[in-house]
Amino acid sequence: xxxxxxxxxxxxxxxxxxxxxxxxxxxxxxxxxxxxxxxxxxxxxxxxxxxxxxxxxxxxxxxxxxxxxxxxxxxxxxxxxxxxxxxxxxxxxxxxxxxxxxxxxxxxxxxxxxxxxxxxxxxxxxxxxxxxxxxxxxxxxxxxxxxxxxxxxxxxxxxxxxxxxxxxxxxxxxxxxxxxxxxxxxxxxxxxxxxxxxxxxxxxxxxxxxxxxxxxxxxxxxxxxxxxxxxxxxxxxxxxxxxxxxxxxxxxxxxxxxxxxxxxxxxxxxxxxxxxxxxxxxxxxxxxxxxxxxxxxxxxxxxxxxxxxxxxxxxxxxxxxxxxxxxxxxxxxxxxxxxxxxxxxxxxxxxxxxxxxxxxxxxxxxxxxxxxxxxxxxxxxxxxxxxxxxxxxxxxxxxxxx
Ligand SMILES: Cc1cc2nc3c(=O)[nH]c(=O)nc-3n(C[C@H](O)[C@H](O)[C@H](O)COP(=O)(O)O)c2cc1C
Numbered sequence: 001x002x003x004x005x006x007x008x009x010x011x012x013x014x015x016x017x018x019x020x021x022x023x024x025x026x027x028x029x030x031x032x033x034x035x036x037x038x039x040x041x042x043x044x045x046x047x048x049x050x051x052x053x054x055x056x057x058x059x060x061x062x063x064x065x066x067x068x069x070x071x072x073x074x075x076x077x078x079x080x081x082x083x084x085x086x087x088x089x090x091x092x093x094x095x096x097x098x099x100x101x102x103x104x105x106x107x108x109x110x111x112x113x114x115x116x117x118x119x120x121x122x123x124x125x126x127x128x129x130x131x132x133x134x135x136x137x138x139x140x141x142x143x144x145x146x147x148x149x150x151x152x153x154x155x156x157x158x159x160x161x162x163x164x165x166x167x168x169x170x171x172x173x174x175x176x177x178x179x180x181x182x183x184x185x186x187x188x189x190x191x192x193x194x195x196x197x198x199x200x201x202x203x204x205x206x207x208x209x210x211x212x213x214x215x216x217x218x219x220x221x222x223x224x225x226x227x228x229x230x231x232x233x234x235x236x237x238x239x240x241x242x243x244x245x246x247x248x249x250x251x252x253x254x255x256x257x258x259x260x261x262x263x264x265x266x267x268x269x270x271x272x273x274x275x276x277x278x279x280x281x282x283x284x285x286x287x288x289x290x291x292x293x294x295x296x297x298x299x300x301x302x303x304x305x306x307x308x309x310x311x312x313x314x315x316x317x318x319x320x321x322x323x324x325x326x327x328x329x330x331x332x333x334x335x336x337x338x339x340x341x342x343x344x345x346x347x348x349x350x351x352x353x354x355x356x357x358x359x360x361x362x363x364x365x366x367x368x369x370x371x372x373x374x375x376x377x378x379x380x381x382x383x384x385x386x387x388x389x390x391x392x393x394x395x396x397x398x399x400x401x402x
Contacts, residue, residue, distance in 0.1 A: 034075025039395045060103055089159060108173075122176050165220040177200075181231065220253070254354055267357075315344055
């Protein structure tokens with residue numbers, strides 16, 4: 001227990017008992033309107049009981065047209081949901097664990113079949129993964145998005161959450177705005193000539209949340225350190241983004257990787273195409289010829305961009321961010337052992353470590369790290385079945401404990 005991992009740490013007025021963050025993980029535990037159900041409560045109760053330092057929920061949509069394509073996604077778009085979320089935050093707070101709601105708008109990374117509304121983005125280009133043609137977002141729609149995020153944060157606060165995390169990573173709407181590859185707007189929300197970033201929407205959402213919830217309500221952000229869309233984001237645009245977040249005084253910065261265009265690079269590890277063809281609404285087919293052609297396409301044209309799993313695979317981004325800001329930095333991606341976490345913090349490469357799959361595999365992972373004197377290795381084998389099953393409509397679970 002005398003490991004640095006178990007030293008307490010402060011983020012935006014919250015005291016975390018240790019440096020271990022449960023990173024956002026889609027729960028698959030909400031009804032068709034996005035109300036969290038009893039499985040959602042049970043999940044967070046069990047994580048809070050088992051010594052995790054801070055919980056970040058899976059992404060909650062801020063509006064119907066911002067829904068992701070996965071059924072059973074939770075949402076935070078109306079005050080009617082406050083009571084259901086209140087049950088969760090009350091349960092988690094019994095164990096003195098802060099819980100942060102991740103709030104998101106999918107932009108072009110969704111499908112019309114699910115949202116039943118216009119798909120909006122800062123580009124008219126489809127994502128290679130979702131292949132849905134977005135409409136270029138107009139000024140009043142931008143205003144609406146700002147209001148939706150601000151309203152979501154206010155509702156989260158009313159429901160007892162300790163803060164929100166704005167999802168500006170993984171290619172979702174705010175990430176689309178950030179990048180020249182996916183932002184062709186010519187107004188103030190477009191790409192800045194000097195930084196090559198489109199930060200204005202993120203900035204206005206941050207300001208609107210702080211104004212609506214009061215300045216002390218913690219607002220965290222999740223970003224991607226780099227991507228596979230063509231040009232190099234890291235280090236130049238990355239540095240500008242960190243300087244911007246630093247100037248705004250975000251309460252913590254979590255650094256992940258990529259967009260859903262090459263989704264596997266967010267996770268790394270195995271790709272189970274059979275599961276994809278069985279559950280993913282984009283690839284769903286019983287037609288063997290179609291299936292063969294899609295497999296051929298993925299194996300021939302897409303797989304060359306896949307990056308292999310390696311431990312702590314996003315740590316270099318966190319390390320660089322720490323040289324540019326004093327805001328708490330959370331590195332997420334590929335942490336699988338106590339020594340990896342300990343070394344990253346001891347070497348000042350990150351302040352905290354976020355994990356998703358190790359907690360799906362072992363909800364008591366933090367407790368096990370605390371109880372083990374030497375190293376402890378996660379049983380997660382990066383099979384990624386939990387990831388592909390997000391499209392199944394079932395709650396997220398581990399399908400093959402290593
Ligand atoms: C099943 C599953 C669901 C996820 N859902 C989300 C999500 O809702 N929001 C998000 O930002 N990241 C999500 N992630 C990504 C994780 O937060 C994390 O960035 C990624 O899995 C790498 O961390 P890991 O190696 O500890 O799993 C999800 C990951 C998994 C495995």
